[in-house]
Amino acid sequence: MTVKLTVENALQAKEEIEKLETQGYSKDHIHIFAHFKERADDINDALDTSDVGMKEQGFLESMKNLFTSRGDELRSKMESVGLSKEEAATAEAELDKGKLVIIAHKPA
Secondary structure, X not given: OEEEEXXXXXXXXXXXXXXXXXXXXXXXXXXXXXOOXXXXXXXXXXXXXXXOOHHHHOHHHHHHHOOOOHHHHHHHHHHHOOOOXXXXXXXXXXXXXXXXXXXXXXXX
């Protein structure tokens, strides 16, 4: 099951992550997205959550993202952890407004 949440800041993200952990989600399967990569990296580091990488996306998709726009990269990563194309596009629009998107999934 994949859960998508939108929050305003890192404090709200921390609260939501704690709730997700009580529901059985592992921090290895909780991902925080921000429009700016540095912000996402800082928040993932601070909250000990996971960035979407080769494990979730696969080698070819990860390499492709090196040459695409940030928006395309974010949508691709969100799709690789369980969102549909439409959900990823909607979530990316929220990122454009400065919000954070949290996606949690349980491995199959």
